[in-house]
Amino acid sequence: MSKQVFTFFTALILTTGFVMGQEKEPTTPEATEFYEPVPPKVVPGKNGAPPSDAIVLFDGSDFDEWISSEDSTAVKWHLNKDGSMTVKDKTGNIQTKRNFGSFQLHLEWKSPAEIQREGQNRANSGVFIQQRYEVQILDNNDNPTYVNGQVGSVYKQGVPLAMASVPTGEWNSYDIIFHAPKFSKGGNIKKPATVTVIHNGVLVQDHFIIEGTIKYIGWPKYEAHGKAPLMLQDHRDNSRVSYRNIWLRELK
16 A cells, blocks of 8 residues: 555544544534433522521530530530630630531631730631631731731631631621542542632632641641541630531532
8 A cells, every 4th residue: 555545544534533523513402401410409598597408517506516626525615695606715626526528618707806916816716627627717807917827718728819807806707618638549649629718708719729738837738538527726825716607518
């Protein structure tokens, strides 16, 4: 076979394969419509109430969903008459009794109206996802600090896109969408975790790729794990941060 003939047949085979590999262009609107799977129905909450499929973690009535992170005993934080709870200094972090993977989380928090201390010691707390990945809580109003440790940051990793806090002493909201990391059978990271954070309606973390477990000193790195509790921090500096209206929707 001559070189010219061989080239011609090669080009014909490649061209034919390309055409046959393409999907046929739809000629009716019905061809691009599908009816399964049908999404589950979720009834939105009204006036700040959680949606119908949410797990209510705290509604102000009790600590039934929580335990002390220190020793798995009863929570020692303050349960307030206004339906909130407040960090009780030096009693330790608290965590959920349940373990979670990926989720949508809503919670509200506020710093005390009376300003005490400065920098990282002013109303410092944090939302620890799977006990490892922290979304920072801090009173940054007229209180600058390192930007990867300010309010709305993924602590020591992700600088927030904006500082969206309300005035000191008023209630803030966090809406957090977290996708858990995936590991190989050997314990290596296959897909890192991501987090999106909306602070008082303002996007401050946009599908941020988490680099590993939060570290105060040193670089973050991943360690294989499964589902784990949600944890709220007692920073042990008389932070007096309060929380209310905490609910979570599990995601696949």
